[in-house]
Amino acid sequence: MNLTPVMTISVILTTALVFAVLVAITRHAKIRRNRIRKSLAVYLRLEAEWKNARTRMYLAGPMGTVGQESTKYTNSSTNRDFVRYIGG
Secondary structure (H helix, E strand, O other), X not given: OOOOHHHHHHHHHHHHHHHHHHHHHHHHXXXXXXXXXXXXXXXXXXXXXXXXXXXXXXHHOOOOOOXXXXXXXXXXXXXOOOOOOOOO
């Protein structure tokens, strides 16, 4: 099959356009994956820090000198002088 010069140029331009669109879609997908991965890493890091903070608050006991009524801090075993602080 013989292609005229106009048909050859149109085939080349169409191929180049399709290739450029595919490259742009691939690049966009890669950037999106990286953003999702980074945001997930930040989310997991914040969740871990929040869990550690809750654990430290739980281990440290109440802030005042006397525990609040009907809470886990009412007995003398959680006196803040005797509770060991485990933190970062």
